[in-house]
Amino acid sequence: MKYRSTRGGVSGLSFSQAVMMGLASDGGLLVPESIPDVSARLADWQGLSYPELASEVMAPFVGDIDEAVFKKLVLRSYKNFQHPEVAPLVNVGGVHILELFHGPTLAFKDIALQFLGELFSHILTEQDAVLNILGATSGDTGSAAIAGVRGKPGIRIFIMFPDGRTSPIQERQMTTVLDDNVYNLSIDGSFDDCQNLLKTVFNDLSFKETYALGAVNSVNWARVLAQVVYYFWTWYQLKQPAEFDVTVPTGNFGNIFAGFIAKRMGLPLRKLVLATNENDILARFFQSGVYERGAVRFSNSPAMDIQVASNFERYLFYQLGENATDCAAFMKRFQTEQCASLVEPAGFFDWFTADAVSDTETLESIQGIWHEFNYLADPHTAVGFHLAQKHQDPKVPMVCLATAHPAKFDDTVETAIPGVNNHHPSLDALLGLETRKTAIVDDPDVLKDFIRARC
Numbered sequence: 001m002k003y004r005s006t007r008g009g010v011s012g013l014s015f016s017q018a019v020m021m022g023l024a025s026d027g028g029l030l031v032p033e034s035i036p037d038v039s040a041r042l043a044d045w046q047g048l049s050y051p052e053l054a055s056e057v058m059a060p061f062v063g064d065i066d067e068a069v070f071k072k073l074v075l076r077s078y079k080n081f082q083h084p085e086v087a088p089l090v091n092v093g094g095v096h097i098l099e100l101f102h103g104p105t106l107a108f109k110d111i112a113l114q115f116l117g118e119l120f121s122h123i124l125t126e127q128d129a130v131l132n133i134l135g136a137t138s139g140d141t142g143s144a145a146i147a148g149v150r151g152k153p154g155i156r157i158f159i160m161f162p163d164g165r166t167s168p169i170q171e172r173q174m175t176t177v178l179d180d181n182v183y184n185l186s187i188d189g190s191f192d193d194c195q196n197l198l199k200t201v202f203n204d205l206s207f208k209e210t211y212a213l214g215a216v217n218s219v220n221w222a223r224v225l226a227q228v229v230y231y232f233w234t235w236y237q238l239k240q241p242a243e244f245d246v247t248v249p250t251g252n253f254g255n256i257f258a259g260f261i262a263k264r265m266g267l268p269l270r271k272l273v274l275a276t277n278e279n280d281i282l283a284r285f286f287q288s289g290v291y292e293r294g295a296v297r298f299s300n301s302p303a304m305d306i307q308v309a310s311n312f313e314r315y316l317f318y319q320l321g322e323n324a325t326d327c328a329a330f331m332k333r334f335q336t337e338q339c340a341s342l343v344e345p346a347g348f349f350d351w352f353t354a355d356a357v358s359d360t361e362t363l364e365s366i367q368g369i370w371h372e373f374n375y376l377a378d379p380h381t382a383v384g385f386h387l388a389q390k391h392q393d394p395k396v397p398m399v400c401l402a403t404a405h406p407a408k409f410d411d412t413v414e415t416a417i418p419g420v421n422n423h424h425p426s427l428d429a430l431l432g433l434e435t436r437k438t439a440i441v442d443d444p445d446v447l448k449d450f451i452r453a454r455c
């Protein structure tokens with residue numbers, strides 16, 4: 001499989017090149033040159049384990065990694081999951097919840113970042129190269145990225161977070177990792193300051209090249225690809241119904257875009273319900289065809305507090321008939337005018353039903369799921385569940401993706417259900433552990449010196 005950019009300036013990349021490039025060098029996103037139709041293979045894949053299915057679903061998109069080597073790499077990616085099925089499907093009051101939070105950091109990001117870590121490690125070994133990952137996090141991504149690459153030869157990871165502004169649990173999930181290749185940097189500033197530092201350092205192209213800096217952001221194609229797998233997995237767990245719907249708690253549009261790819265590959269997935277919190281740019285788009293930026297609001301489902309969804313451009317590319325010129329023009333208009341709209345919202349537009357959930361409804365949803373079905377949901381999953389119930393068609397199975405374990409968001413769960421027992425042994429185990437972090441002032445030169453001294 002070869003990869004090209006949604007803006008037309010890059011083409012002919014191999015899978016490994018696409019993984020190492022991350023964001024396309026013309027500012028667009030990388031997509032495969034074609035999407036394989038696997039509907040004739042579905043019967044053969046029945047009964048496979050999660051990692052076996054993952055190898056099969058992803059293989060047509062790879063091409064430049066030996067098949068047996070790739071299988072082993074995928075097997076290693078899911079060995080640290082705490083559930084034998086990797087992603088179990090549980091029936092909660094007639095909605096099927098797919099639990100994607102059994103990885104090392106208890107958020108669905110592990111599904112992709114465990115795989116990406118193995119992939120980086122393989123490609124770097126082949127090329128005898130090194131990679132220094134620099135990232136900024138306000139929560140889930142940092143810990144999942146660290147867990148994906150800790151202890152891996154040839155890789156160092158530097159993760160910045162705003163001092164005192166991530167939740168105590170999220171901070172411990174990062175700072176208790178003591179591997180030599182992991183550097184946690186607490187920045188004297190806000191999350192925006194961290195992101196600005198990141199941009200400034202990445203914009204110094206000679207520094208970036210000299211120190212082989214790379215990113216693990218959610219636009220990496222390998223992250224989307226790893227997420228396509230569990231849509232197939234869900235269908236087998238449901239015993240292969242004629243059709244099914246899936247509700248996806250959405251932020252950067254990575255998770256739900258993977259569902260779009262699965263449907264394009266021939267999976268009998270009917271509808272994707274896009275669930276947002278009050279940051280509803282995507283919900284508004286799929287209701288009106290108008291993509292218009294608003295201000296970011298802080299909600300009780302913080303991993304979805306996003307206005308501009310970094311993976312949206314991939315969907316747009318397909319919606320615009322794979323026309324890179326139109327796609328680039330739409331994005332340019334959005335950048336200059338903060339608003340752009342589809343001329344003709346036909347195409348894949350109606351594959352999505354989109355809706356938004358308020359903070360109050362999120363708390364009520366957590367309460368309702370607990371009192372009616374004795375199931376504890378984290379706030380992001382609760383956003384999804386609320387809309388899964390609202391948009392459920394009684395004739396078609398409805399699945400809701402559970403994106404985090406409730407114990408990760410204990411404050412909000414406690415607010416919704418005071419006194420509820422909300423623990424996870426792997427989070428409790430972090431409490432007494434040694435931690436390591438370095439405090440750094442908000443200054444790009446200080447950050448560069450720190451990196452220089454360690455590389």
Ligand SMILES: *Cc1c(COP(=O)(O)O)cnc(C)c1O
Pocket residue numbers: 107108109140141218249250251252253254255256303304380403404
């Ligand atoms: C990242 C994240 C999301 C949003 O996923 P996207 O792929 O960005 O749409 C939802 N819930 C949780 C818990 C997350 O960590």
